[in-house]
Amino acid sequence: MGGLSNQLLVVTIFSYVLAMMAYAIEYAFGGRSLIARRALIGAGGPMVLEEASPPSSGARNAGIAAVGLTVFGYAAHLVALVTRGIAAGRAPWGNMYEFVMMATLVGVTVWLVVLTKWRNLRHLGLFVTLVASILLAIAGMTLYVPVGPLVPALHSYWLVIHVGAAATASGIFLVGFVAAAMHLIRLGHDNGKRNFPYSLGERLPQADVLERATFRIHAFAFPIWTFGVIAGAIWAEAAWGRYWNWDPKEVWSFIAWVVYACYLHARSTPSVSRRITSWIAVLGWATMIVNLFGVNLVASGLHSYAGV
Amino acid sequence: MRWIFHPAASVARRAWRQLTSMRTALMLLFLLAVAAIPGSVLPQRNVSPEKVRQYLALHKQWGPTLDRFFFFDVYGSPWFSAIYLLLFVSLVGCLVPRFRAHATALLRVPPKAPRHLHRLPAHATVTASGAASDVDRIRLLLKKRRFRTVVRHEGDVSEISAEKGYLKETGNLLFHFALLSLLFGVAYGSWFGWHGNRLLVRGPDFAFCNTLLNYDEHALGAQVGENDLPKFCLQMDRFAATYLPNGQPVSYKADIAVTQDGSVSHRVLQVNDPLRLDGANVSLLGHGYAPILVYTDKYGKSHRNVSAFLPQDGMLRSNGVVTFPDVNLDPSTGKRDEKAQVGFSGIYLPTAPDDPSAGTSAFPAENNPRLMLQPYQGVLGFDAGAPLSVYTLDQRQIDAGRLKKFGEPLMLKPGDTAALPDGSKIEFVGTEQWISVSIRHDPGQPIVLGGAIALLTGLLGSLTGKRRRVFFRITPEGITAGGLPRGDYPGFADEFADLVRAAAPAATVPDQVPQTDQVEEVV
Numbered sequence: 001m002g003g004l005s006n007q008l009l010v011v012t013i014f015s016y017v018l019a020m021m022a023y024a025i026e027y028a029f030g031g032r033s034l035i036a037r038r039a040l041i042g043a044g045g046p047m048v049l050e051e052a053s054p055p056s057s058g059a060r061n062a063g064i065a066a067v068g069l070t071v072f073g074y075a076a077h078l079v080a081l082v083t084r085g086i087a088a089g090r091a092p093w094g095n096m097y098e099f100v101m102m103a104t105l106v107g108v109t110v111w112l113v114v115l116t117k118w119r120n121l122r123h124l125g126l127f128v129t130l131v132a133s134i135l136l137a138i139a140g141m142t143l144y145v146p147v148g149p150l151v152p153a154l155h156s157y158w159l160v161i162h163v164g165a166a167a168t169a170s171g172i173f174l175v176g177f178v179a180a181a182m183h184l185i186r187l188g189h190d191n192g193k194r195n196f197p198y199s200l201g202e203r204l205p206q207a208d209v210l211e212r213a214t215f216r217i218h219a220f221a222f223p224i225w226t227f228g229v230i231a232g233a234i235w236a237e238a239a240w241g242r243y244w245n246w247d248p249k250e251v252w253s254f255i256a257w258v259v260y261a262c263y264l265h266a267r268s269t270p271s272v273s274r275r276i277t278s279w280i281a282v283l284g285w286a287t288m289i290v291n292l293f294g295v296n297l298v299a300s301g302l303h304s305y306a307g308v
Numbered sequence: 309m310r311w312i313f314h315p316a317a318s319v320a321r322r323a324w325r326q327l328t329s330m331r332t333a334l335m336l337l338f339l340l341a342v343a344a345i346p347g348s349v350l351p352q353r354n355v356s357p358e359k360v361r362q363y364l365a366l367h368k369q370w371g372p373t374l375d376r377f378f379f380f381d382v383y384g385s386p387w388f389s390a391i392y393l394l395l396f397v398s399l400v401g402c403l404v405p406r407f408r409a410h411a412t413a414l415l416r417v418p419p420k421a422p423r424h425l426h427r428l429p430a431h432a433t434v435t436a437s438g439a440a441s442d443v444d445r446i447r448l449l450l451k452k453r454r455f456r457t458v459v460r461h462e463g464d465v466s467e468i469s470a471e472k473g474y475l476k477e478t479g480n481l482l483f484h485f486a487l488l489s490l491l492f493g494v495a496y497g498s499w500f501g502w503h504g505n506r507l508l509v510r511g512p513d514f515a516f517c518n519t520l521l522n523y524d525e526h527a528l529g530a531q532v533g534e535n536d537l538p539k540f541c542l543q544m545d546r547f548a549a550t551y552l553p554n555g556q557p558v559s560y561k562a563d564i565a566v567t568q569d570g571s572v573s574h575r576v577l578q579v580n581d582p583l584r585l586d587g588a589n590v591s592l593l594g595h596g597y598a599p600i601l602v603y604t605d606k607y608g609k610s611h612r613n614v615s616a617f618l619p620q621d622g623m624l625r626s627n628g629v630v631t632f633p634d635v636n637l638d639p640s641t642g643k644r645d646e647k648a649q650v651g652f653s654g655i656y657l658p659t660a661p662d663d664p665s666a667g668t669s670a671f672p673a674e675n676n677p678r679l680m681l682q683p684y685q686g687v688l689g690f691d692a693g694a695p696l697s698v699y700t701l702d703q704r705q706i707d708a709g710r711l712k713k714f715g716e717p718l719m720l721k722p723g724d725t726a727a728l729p730d731g732s733k734i735e736f737v738g739t740e741q742w743i744s745v746s747i748r749h750d751p752g753q754p755i756v757l758g759g760a761i762a763l764l765t766g767l768l769g770s771l772t773g774k775r776r777r778v779f780f781r782i783t784p785e786g787i788t789a790g791g792l793p794r795g796d797y798p799g800f801a802d803e804f805a806d807l808v809r810a811a812a813p814a815a816t817v818p819d820q821v822p823q824t825d826q827v828e829e830v831v
Contacts, residue, residue, distance in 0.1 A: 212796075
């Protein structure tokens with residue numbers, strides 16, 4: 001079972017990379033997405049579709065193939081995680097390798113849900129598969145550990161709850177980060193910047209659509225993250241006798257929580273520009289990455305057994 | 309009331325307004341996040357005082373300066389406290405007016421409809437004629453959809469104002485008040501709580517009773533006195549650990565006899581399964597080995613010592629010292645030779661590899677135990693009064709030549725005896741297991757837990773709730789409607805269109821598609 005899981009992870013990474021290439025082909029040769037400008041025209045006006053150039057059928061096929069490859073990779077990803085869990089006889093997020101697998105799986109899930117809701121965001125698949133395949137490749141190459149039971153400290157049903165919530169929230173924040181970054185690129189492009197990466201902005205959806213998606217994804221992830229931190233505190237009380245220990249992982253979870261709280265507050269403050277709020281979201285993702293890689297690989301603390 | 313106009317009062321008022329503004333709150337939040345970082349990089353006293361000592365010893369230049377600015381006590385430092393206290397003051401300053409406004413809003417009926425409904429973000433003409441019966445019908449429709457409604461009449465014009473989504477602000481306020489209760493719970497716990505850490509070696513000789521003197525390390529809350537500690541005693545009867553072949557631990561289990569209120573109960577202590585006693589919780593933090601040594605001095609008198617060694621790695625290679633300060637008492641004179649105290653610094657390998665000189669252990673269980681000892685003789689330095697670690701010999705005494713190496717290093721198996729240069733003997737009898745436990749009482753916990761639950765509930769309410777108002781104006785010339793989402797609510801256009809459709813009397817079709825500025829869907 002463990003071996004099957006490892007092979008499936010390779011299949012997953014390859015599918016995502018191929019999907020990424022297909023997205024890139026669509027991105028490079030396809031036309032701009034269609035954008036409703038109804039709101040700008042004003043009340044009662046006809047709906048106007050703005051279209052720079054009609055997408056070629058080749059590009060369209062590439063886009064469809066990309067989605068197909070993503071779904072295929074996703075299925076392999078899901079089965080890889082499930083077989084890993086069966087092989088270990090426990091929830092498949094007991095170490096960093098499994099955590100990254102789980103978080104990226106949630107990320108791709110969220111992305112597929114977003115895709116069914118906002119079809120025109122398909123281009124963003126390029127960036128989602130990019131981030132997912134980079135993270136999975138890191139997991140497979142440097143974080144891999146063979147299937148095994150857990151250290152005594154992790155023998156608790158709180159593992160399922162606390163780490164499950166943290167991985168889920170991380171996966172959703174990942175998609176939120178992609179949306180925020182796209183929003184910033186599109187904004188930069190709208191403001192006349194043409195150098196990389198703003199040059200990518202031309203084919204992205206409208207800034208306010210991206211911005212609203214950013215907000216909704218974060219508003220969805222934040223309570224899950226909050227719940228994860230609270231569940232961690234309850235577990236810590238049972239495991240270490242104290243609900244909050246200012247362990248490096250806790251510190252960075254707290255920092256990420258504060259930064260995302262900042263994002264939500266800034267978002268609801270009209271005087272703060274949407275450019276700044278999206279930057280705060282990007283900063284939030286940076287703290288998540290520090291928490292995942294920086295803390296696990298550099299700092300030592302109470303969470304160290306979860307290490308690599 | 310003249311002081312209100314005093315310049316100082318106006319400065320204070322401006323400062324207060326500044327402090328309670330959202331911008332300031334955002335800055336403070338950011339500062340809080342940044343200020344928390346050093347605590348994850350530098351060792352902290354409340355987590356690992358030993359590491360702080362090591363850090364200070366290694367960084368003679370920077371260490372003291374960092375220490376002066378509380379970088380080893382970040383979360384109790386004045387600057388960290390200042391940030392969160394300012395943040396909470398700002399929070400209260402912001403919450404109180406909002407709470408008042410929300411309470412009023414909850415009590416008050418929805419406001420009058422604006423004169424020009426078509427200027428609202430969502431608006432529509434429902435029908436070209438209206439009647440008095442439409443008023444009740446539409447009001448009922450709104451009430452069914454859980455809008456709070458009020459009807460106002462002016463001549464032959466009737467207006468319905470409706471509002472919904474108070475949950476958002478209720479949740480918002482609950483979330484922020486929950487933060488305050490968290491702060492209070494943490495403070496309450498630190499005033500009325502206490503905790504201590506202790507090494508517990510197996511056996512009745514090493515039973516522990518809950519008094520401050522018996523702790524290796526402890527902290528009492530400001531409101532807790534030495535005599536407030538609950539009375540109980542712990543004795544470890546057995547410890548069992550299981551490991552995978554690669555040395556990874558699978559389980560730790562300690563059998564503990566608890567004596568409380570005059571009765572003895574036998575309990576099992578495991579990681580993730582603390583002993584919940586009356587007035588304190590006991591958690592299992594770690595375990596290790598304590599070598600048992602018998603030293604027979606040159607006069608033939610034996611001294612037994614059990615000293616806990618500290619594990620250095622996952623394979624439980626452990627370091628420690630064994631000291632015999634009261635040896636070499638001359639039976640003829642009855643005097644002790646102060647300069648002939650004996651101490652051993654040692655490394656214990658529970659499973660020595662084929663080449664034990666490598667100094668590493670191959671497995672954490674005791675499959676092939678070896679004890680490496682370096683004997684010392686001289687003045688151990690216990691009487692100098694300076695605080696000493698019980699895990700190392702006093703380096704100052706060694707450096708000063710008052711404590712000298714006493715023969716060659718020894719490598720002993722359990723049961724082995726070795727002779728020292730003066731004819732005295734050291735025997736390695738075996739080991740005892742020890743566990744380290746944290747004993748803690750935190751009466752703030754229920755408050756913090758309740759606060760956390762309220763926080764999450766409030767958060768969900770504030771993120772899912774959507775405040776919006778709709779107005780209907782019913783005149784003989786027609787029915788018009790307007791809608792106003794308060795805050796970000798992309799689905800409002802659909803909801804409004806649906807409302808307008810439902811409000812139209814049967815068999816009439818709205819003659820205009822409702823329009824809103826809040827277009828969300830794109831093709």
